[in-house]
Amino acid sequence: MNEVSQIAYDPVTNYVFGAFSLILLAFVFWLIKRLFSVFKDYNQIVARSCEIMTKNTETTAKVAEAVEKMHEKVMSCPSRTA
Numbered sequence: 654m655n656e657v658s659q660i661a662y663d664p665v666t667n668y669v670f671g672a673f674s675l676i677l678l679a680f681v682f683w684l685i686k687r688l689f690s691v692f693k694d695y696n697q698i699v700a701r702s703c704e705i706m707t708k709n710t711e712t713t714a715k716v717a718e719a720v721e722k723m724h725e726k727v728m729s730c731p732s733r734t735a
């Protein structure tokens with residue numbers, strides 16, 4: 654056997670490779686856990702933004718209605734010169 658084959662089949666090399674693989678696998682799982690945490694936070698932010706936009710839409714509709722009423726009052730005023 655040549656020298657490269659001896660190193661590849663050496664038990665110490667295999668154990669080190671196995672340990673490093675487990676460390677990398679644990680790191681990947683940690684990253685996925687963090688990613689799901691970020692998605693959870695992002696979903697809460699999007700939900701809150703939707704609530705705020707809905708409230709703003711309702712408020713804008715009320716303001717538009719009030720402006721329309723004021724416009725009608727102004728237009729029906731007898732002192733208005735046309």
